[in-house]
Every structure is written in C-alpha cells, then in structure tokens.
Amino acid sequence: MLRNLLFVIFTILLMIVLVNAFHKEDNYNLNLEELKHKYALKAIPSVEHSKLPALQKEFKSPQEVTEACISCHTETHKEVMASSHWNWERASYVEGRGISSAGKKNVMNNFCLGTNSNQQSCAKCHIGYGMTSSRFDFNNARNVDCMVCHDNSEEYLKGASMAGYPDRTVNLENVAQSVGSPRKSNCGSCHFFSGGGNNVKHGDLESAQLSCSRDVDVHMGANGMNLECVTCHTAENHQILGKLYSVSTDNTNRATCEQCHTNTPHLSEVLNRHESRVSCQACHIPQYAKVNSTKMSWKWSEAGKLKDGKPYEEDDSLGNHHYMSIKGSFKWERNVKPDYIWFNGTADQYLLGDAIKSIPVKMNTLNGSYHDRSSKIIPVKIHVGDQIYDKVYNRLVQPKLYGETEGDSAFWKDFKWDEAVAAGMKESGLKYSGQYGFVETVMYWPVNHMVSPKEQAVSCAECHTRDNGRLAKLTGFYLPGRDRNVIQDNVGIWAFFLTLAAVLGHAFLRIFVLIRKNKYEKQIISYDEDKPTE
Amino acid sequence: MRKVYIYKGFERFWHWTQASLIMFLAITGFEVHGSYSIFGFEKAAEYHRVASWMLIGLLIFAIFWHLTTGEWRQYIPTTKQLKEQIKFYISGIFKGEHHPTQKSELSKLNPLQRIVYLGFKVILIPLTTTSGILYMLYKTIDQNNLIVVEDYPLSSIAFWHTMGAILLMIFLVVHVYMTTTGKTPTSNINAMITGYEELEDNEEEVENENIQNYETK
Numbered sequence: 001m002l003r004n005l006l007f008v009i010f011t012i013l014l015m016i017v018l019v020n021a022f023h024k025e026d027n028y029n030l031n032l033e034e035l036k037h038k039y040a041l042k043a044i045p046s047v048e049h050s051k052l053p054a055l056q057k058e059f060k061s062p063q064e065v066t067e068a069c070i071s072c073h074t075e076t077h078k079e080v081m082a083s084s085h086w087n088w089e090r091a092s093y094v095e096g097r098g099i100s101s102a103g104k105k106n107v108m109n110n111f112c113l114g115t116n117s118n119q120q121s122c123a124k125c126h127i128g129y130g131m132t133s134s135r136f137d138f139n140n141a142r143n144v145d146c147m148v149c150h151d152n153s154e155e156y157l158k159g160a161s162m163a164g165y166p167d168r169t170v171n172l173e174n175v176a177q178s179v180g181s182p183r184k185s186n187c188g189s190c191h192f193f194s195g196g197g198n199n200v201k202h203g204d205l206e207s208a209q210l211s212c213s214r215d216v217d218v219h220m221g222a223n224g225m226n227l228e229c230v231t232c233h234t235a236e237n238h239q240i241l242g243k244l245y246s247v248s249t250d251n252t253n254r255a256t257c258e259q260c261h262t263n264t265p266h267l268s269e270v271l272n273r274h275e276s277r278v279s280c281q282a283c284h285i286p287q288y289a290k291v292n293s294t295k296m297s298w299k300w301s302e303a304g305k306l307k308d309g310k311p312y313e314e315d316d317s318l319g320n321h322h323y324m325s326i327k328g329s330f331k332w333e334r335n336v337k338p339d340y341i342w343f344n345g346t347a348d349q350y351l352l353g354d355a356i357k358s359i360p361v362k363m364n365t366l367n368g369s370y371h372d373r374s375s376k377i378i379p380v381k382i383h384v385g386d387q388i389y390d391k392v393y394n395r396l397v398q399p400k401l402y403g404e405t406e407g408d409s410a411f412w413k414d415f416k417w418d419e420a421v422a423a424g425m426k427e428s429g430l431k432y433s434g435q436y437g438f439v440e441t442v443m444y445w446p447v448n449h450m451v452s453p454k455e456q457a458v459s460c461a462e463c464h465t466r467d468n469g470r471l472a473k474l475t476g477f478y479l480p481g482r483d484r485n486v487i488q489d490n491v492g493i494w495a496f497f498l499t500l501a502a503v504l505g506h507a508f509l510r511i512f513v514l515i516r517k518n519k520y521e522k523q524i525i526s527y528d529e530d531k532p533t534e
Numbered sequence: 535m536r537k538v539y540i541y542k543g544f545e546r547f548w549h550w551t552q553a554s555l556i557m558f559l560a561i562t563g564f565e566v567h568g569s570y571s572i573f574g575f576e577k578a579a580e581y582h583r584v585a586s587w588m589l590i591g592l593l594i595f596a597i598f599w600h601l602t603t604g605e606w607r608q609y610i611p612t613t614k615q616l617k618e619q620i621k622f623y624i625s626g627i628f629k630g631e632h633h634p635t636q637k638s639e640l641s642k643l644n645p646l647q648r649i650v651y652l653g654f655k656v657i658l659i660p661l662t663t664t665s666g667i668l669y670m671l672y673k674t675i676d677q678n679n680l681i682v683v684e685d686y687p688l689s690s691i692a693f694w695h696t697m698g699a700i701l702l703m704i705f706l707v708v709h710v711y712m713t714t715t716g717k718t719p720t721s722n723i724n725a726m727i728t729g730y731e732e733l734e735d736n737e738e739e740v741e742n743e744n745i746q747n748y749e750t751k
Contacts, residue, residue: 001720001724004724004727004728007550007727008550008727011550011551011554012554015551015554015555015558015585015588018584018588019558019581019584019585270579270580270583459576460574460575460576460579461571461574461575461576464566464568464575464579465568465575466568477688478687478688478689478692480566480567480568480579480688480692481566481567481568481575482568483689483692484567484568484692484696485689485692485693485696488693488696488697488700489569489696492696492697492700495700495704496700496703496704496707499704499707499708500707503707503708503711506623506711507711507714509628510627510628513628513629513630517630
C-alpha cells in the first residue's frame, strides 16, 4: 500500500517537475539588444553651423535668420510650409464629412477652446512669425520660424502673446549658429506646455521628460536610451511621423511602437498574440502623469468670479491652480491609471460650427469597437469639463479670450461672456444668437508616451480578473478570467455539490448498513466461529 | 478466487497520468476561469497550456494503445444486465448482494461502466479537448499571419470548455466513489495501482459461494 501511495505521489511530483521544465524564464531578447545598440550611436552632424559665413552677422529680426537659412537650404521652406505645423490644418477623408480639413484653425478643444480670435496668444506655438489673426499669410516663407525647432542653444524662446515672435531677450546670432537636429527641449517647448502649462493637455508629455529616469519614460530616460523625440518621430522632408487625435483624423503616417519593436516583440507567443487586439501602450503604460499632475477636468462655467472686482487664482497643495477667474475650475491628477477604449486609428473632431449631437459633447471621437477587426484596445486620458455654447444655434461657440487691453471685449480682461462670444464668433465668421449656456464636454487623449520598463508593465491579472480590472468598463466581448456564463457556473456548482452529497449519502448508508449487519452477525454467528468455512 | 493481472503497465500509467493531468487542469483551469486564485492568472494560464499539451500527447498514445491492443472492444455498450447493475447500486449494495456482473480480463467493465466510459471517451473528452484547442488558438485578427479562430465567438468556446470541465469534475467525484464499491473499498484502486486484482473464477463458484453463504446463515 505504501509503495502504491508513493507511486501516486511520484506521478504528481513528476507532473509538477515537467510543468516547470516546460516553463522557461524569459530568454535574452537579442532583438531588443540590437535595437539598443543601434540607437546608442548618436549621429555626428555633418555641418557645424557656427562656422558658416552666412550666419556671422547681426540679425535685426527673426525673419532675417529665416532668409539666411533659405540662402543655403534653398527649397526647405517649401517642405516646412507643406506641413501641418505650419498650416495648422490637414486635409483628410473623414467618415460622414468627406474630404475635410482639420487642425488648429478650426478644431475646438476642451482646454482653451480654440484659436480663432486668440491667434495673438495661441501663435506662441505656431512655427511662424506674426500670426495675429486668421488673416495670416501662409505663403510668406520669411515668416517660417526655423529656430523654434532647430535651436540647439536652448536659448530660443517664443514671447508670450507675441503672435509667434521670439522673446526680445533672445540672442538671434547665438541661436542661428547653434542650429541642429531638434531636441526634446525644442519639441517640448510647445508640446509639453500645450493648454497653458506643463503637462496640462497630454498627461504623458511634460518637461520632466527632459531629464527623467527610465521608470518615468523608458525611451527618454536619462539613465536609459535617452532618445530624442525625432528618433521615433522621424521627419523625412519635414513631414513629421506621428500625429495626435485631438487634431488628426486618418490612420496614416503614424508613429508606432512596431516601427522599431516589430509586430512580435515578445518571446512569449501568447503575449505576441495579444498584439492583434491590444495596443502595446495598453500594457506598457500602466500610469501617466508620473511626475507632475495633468488636468483631468476643466469647468469653464465657473470662470469669471471676481474678488473685489479683480480676477484671482487658487492653488492646491501641489501648486496646481484649481481655480482661475479667467479659465474656471480644474481638477488635476498625478500617477493616473488610463482609461481604455477600442480604437481603429480614425477619428473625428468637433469643428467650429458643428451642431451638438450628444451630451456630453465629444470634442473628438475615436472610432473603433470590438467588432471592428482593425480596432485595438488603447489607453486614453479622458478629459471632461464644460464649455460655453449657443442655446439657439445649438453649437459650441468660440469666445474671444485674449485681448491686449480692457474694453477689447476679451473675456480674460473684461469677464463678460456675451461680448467675448460675440467678438469671437464675428472673427470666426459665424452667427451668434446672444443666448449662451454651458454644456458638458469630453475629450479623448491617446496615451503613447511615458512607457514604463517591462518589469512594470501591466500584469495579466490586472485585466484577467473578475472584478475591478483595468478593462472592467470595456464590455461586449469575452475576456477570460473576467467574464463567465453565470447560469452555467451556478448550475455547475449545484450539480457538482449535489453529486458529492449523493455520493456521500450513498457511502453513509453503506457504512450504516454494514455496521448494523456486523452487529447482527456478531450476535448470531459467534457461537459457531470454529466451524471451517470451506 | 484467483489473482489476475488485469491492468497492464501502460493502462495504469495512462490512467494515473490522465487522472493527475485532469485534476491539475481543473485546478489551473478554474483559476483561469476566475473562480479562485492560487498560482495567479499568468502562471495558471501557462501551466494550463503546458498540461493541456501533455494531456493531448497522452490521449494520442492512449488512442493508439486502445486500437492496437483491441482494448477498445471493452467499451462496446450493452444493455444486457444494465438494469440489474443500476438496481445493484441503488438497493442491492445495501443488502450485501454481489455484483450482478462478473469481472474478467476480457470484460473488465460492467454494462454501466461501458456506457459511462464510452460517453467519457467519445463525448466528454473530445468536447473538452476540441473546445480547449479552439480556446488556445483563439485570436481575433490576422495581422500576425497566424491562424484565425474568430468566426465562432470566444464566449461559446469558453462555454463548452467550461461545460466539459464541470462534467469532468462530476465524473471524477462519482468515479472515485465508485472505486470503493468493489470487493473491499480499496480493492479496485489497488488493482489500478498494482495491476492485480482477485477475481472470482466463474459463475459456478459464485453459485457455490452463494449457497455457502446461505447455509451459514
């Protein structure tokens, strides 16, 4: 019996050993090492601009710098002027709209609303000089701002509300002689501070990434690969790869993880298979806004409160504004777990003039669903809030926010919505009924940066879990470990335990009968126990 | 009575390996299902996958063995004495009656076992393994140029796989209990471990024994 028992134990042990033998720890990922090696070598620039005679002079205006650039790079301005960085719009086919141009010119957002009538201020992030209104001349090459992207001296700075002109303190000679390939600080000068402050809009792009650890951003980390933005967002002929779906619509010319890491980056086949419906970002960006907070909510309806007739600001404990008279109230969050949605790479934006179709108003719609084969689960930052709208025409309106002086009908100076909207809509060429209200809005920001080291990637059980998983809100498909057929489970449990009960009942009855029979036999048969049985 | 070598070496190896694998698959499988947490989802899914391939391998060997040795004939169903066999388990067993059917090397299974094991082999195991393989290969898009199993919804595949698992667990409970209904509570299980079982010689002896029993009373 002992031998038999040992045999059974041995069998079970053998099985466990086999399972462990079949299961291997991750091997050394050669592809990843090759990739690291490839990007460890930084290219040496072929030209030292400080040695060029064309740049050895005193520049009186930034336009003169541009002319100097064009004197050698004779056709490059044409490439730049074909870009959406310059044009603030891009034509594409949009389902339901046809060929449509969208960009900062006409797209509304959930932050400072829109650029129309506010160009003087918004153009701080336009790669040009002198965009004071919608009548900016997009054909004048002299106004292309080469320096904002190519300055390597870290001295260049666009002035506040100067229509895109550099700050008066900037030494243009230094900047012009320093130019080179764009660095994080160049891209970041706009993309980190969009929405009026650091990390306001994106949540995954902020000034901390200029010098952060791998834990914050595995690609940009100073103790990691320390990649530049343009390493991934390559810019053949100044057409920069990658786009953001706050202003973009179609699924072309995107910067993807796969362009370096391929479709099958894992050594585990099961993980690779996830790639068919789950984006890389969904697992590899467990959190965003890892260093500084990002804005999660913006209520314009509360803007305009004054203390003693003057606008004021209130900060929270981390130093983030949670109220500003000029803008309203905000909610900030840090170390945010993303929301998850299905996304197929196409999107639509709320364009100025569009009618409100649903509440909350979707400032951008990211298309996709489980049933769409090309859709994947992506992480998003969902930014909510409310905005001013025209009650009669049932559409969002464009208020004039920025103004040089009081009495210019700008909301940020006068705090009168009526006048601000009337002025903004007039500038935009749209009617305004005079009756305004506030309507809830929502905007979706795909989270693509702040990729964590692989050890910190979202684990299987964070989604494959019955309750409160990361994908708890994403229903309509079967997710193993989360979903089940409840009726089947209940019937199964009942059937199993009823069977067990029946079997045990049967056993007890047998034992009971046996005991009674034994007693009986002992009483009756004991007298002739000597009698041979055979 | 005689001691008979009734279960061959492979048969015992197959039986116990399959039993262990099925139990291990149940433990890991219901964890993947979300019923509890022991190994953690990731490890459970991984172990489940490895063990399932081992089971598939074992099944291939077992099928080969059944066909080549002719042992598959053991499972040809019969209704002869089926009623008696059921009656025995319901009432006879409590009265100390003998099994209505006789076990031998040529007929190891009673009519009830034949039907149940046949169902196990041709319905339950194929249902569970087929749905399991579909589950394992399920991917919803072909960007990886991999086989696509997506026209059949995963919820259905999972339903049938879970169904198989539940039925297997019920089978397990009844099966384990039934092993105790032999000559002694451990004689059947002993036979499956050692291969040897004490069997009655033939019908005549059974009759004799019955008469003796009667006389002693």
